[in-house]
Amino acid sequence: MTVNVGYLDKRAGKGFFPIQNPETEIWYPCNPDSVWRYASRALSGENTKIKTRFMEDWIADRRIRFPPNEKVVVWSSKEELLSAIRVGDVPKSGRSPMLREELPDLDFWVGKKVGFGTPRFKRYKKDLRSPTQPLSSWITPRSEIDTIEAGVNAIVSGTNDEGAKVIKDVFGEKAFNYAKPVSLIRELIRQSTGLADIVLDFFAGSATTAQAVMELNAEDGGDRRFIMVSSTERTEAEPDKNLCRDVTAGRIRGLNRTDDGKYAELSAGFAYLVTREIDFSDLDYDLTPQEVWSALEAIHGLSLTVYDETLPFNAHDSDDVTLVFSDRPDERLRGYIESLGPGQSTFVYVWAPGALRDWTLGEATEVRSVHDTLKQRFQQ
Incomplete structure (x- = not known):
């Protein structure tokens, strides 16, 4: 039901809004880091044309499955709500709270029944493009680790959710969309490099590859080096945007200076270089x-x-x-x-x-x- 775009991103459009179960009158907040995939008719306007259907239509057709037997709370004042936010007693997506002090319209949630569960989208087999999902015989999701037979040489990897969580740990916010899971890149590098090899990533993005190299070196005492290459991705609308400086290099700097237990042993001296054309x-x-x-x-x-x-x-x-x-x-x-x-x-x-x-x-x-x-x- 969600798309991996933050609510402040222009691409979020009209995808950040609360939804309600019409039968129980319980409200559910939208994840600020992953807005709804379907727009709201109330926010978009009756005459707005969209490629799919409005969220209200899906709810009316019972295609949204609301969670049963969930925790439900009612905050009687904004102060009570803020107190709950500060102690983390609000609906969450993983470990990320979906109600935060900096979000707009916090007053909306006062006096309403708020559910802590997660609504799901009901999809029918006849609507699927393919009745089966592809399987990998090489990379095993961490959730299926118990399916690997003893002695089998297999890569165990997290998902993109892991990549997003690591980005938030390092930057304190969702600074990059669709980050690769570190575990996947780390295991690929483990199987394909020696202790002193150089790892080159020409589409470095958020520098997941750099972190994977740093983690492997910390684990086995290796001296692998990395070269991360990325562009600024600036546009006419965002002339000061510099993904390479702020995200790619920023992640490496963040890992170097953090004292967080998970990353405290990671370090990598590096040079940040800029290319330009000269006659x-x-x-x-x-x-x-x-x-x-x-x-x-x-x-x-x-x-x-x-x-x-x-x-x-x-x-x-x-x-x-x-x-x-x-x-x-x-x-x-x-x-x-x-x-x-x-x-x-x-x-x-x-x-x-x-x-x-x-x-x-x-x-x-x-x-x-x-x-x-x-x-x-x-x-x-």
Whole structure:
């Protein structure tokens, strides 16, 4: 009876409203995180045309099954209702309360019989597109775990409900629709990767894959890494929308800083990177020092670090190579280069290598042009 859209979402339309059992006069609230699939005629207007039927029609045709023998309460005042909300004694969907202090029209519920059960939609076999549902011989829902025979190698997964609950745990609200269950992605990664593999998700969405990698590493001590790729999904109506920044990266940040018992052991250092197009002829003018530094570290297979613009140059030492970049070389860079010992391969990147031709360089030190290196690396 519901669709996985929050009541503040524009797609919710006229789907957020209470419904009543006409025989018992018991009212049922709508889940703020999953509005009704069917619109209300009272809210939409008599002349509104819709593709299906109004909720009132389904109720009149007895296609809505109201729960029997349920808990029913009547709040005599708004203060009594607010008190019940604060202690969690209100109708819920899973663990999520369906009556909340921030919801509009809370006064509506005062003095009415309110049911704690969940109405269901009665569907007849003749109305089904197919009389059977597909079964998976590989992935078993957690609710059917007792059907797996001993010794069978099978993936046990939660449902999209699990994905939605995890999103709410991390963000404190429903920040993303249709999140995949972490358990499913975790088990797929468990069966398909080694302890030090890189997992790439080109449609990262809410970063379920990142959390799955973090959970596996915490469980088996692995060193798997992840690359999450997502777009902003901004539109003309929402020019400031940035799904990648606020949800994809936001989930990873949230997991890193939480002290919740379920996620306290999860951690993953990560870099948030933004791509943009630059003409090769404009590299010298459009690239920032941080962008140059990130590109050079990636080219040399080094972990990404933050470029410090207060220093005359930045250096990254590893066991195999030393990487140096100076946006504007001066004598301090010269002193550093001439002090380098023999043996360590050192690559010095500057915009104008000719300015360093009179400097004393070690045999293992090579000066390269930033412009030429990036152009040769990325130009197709």
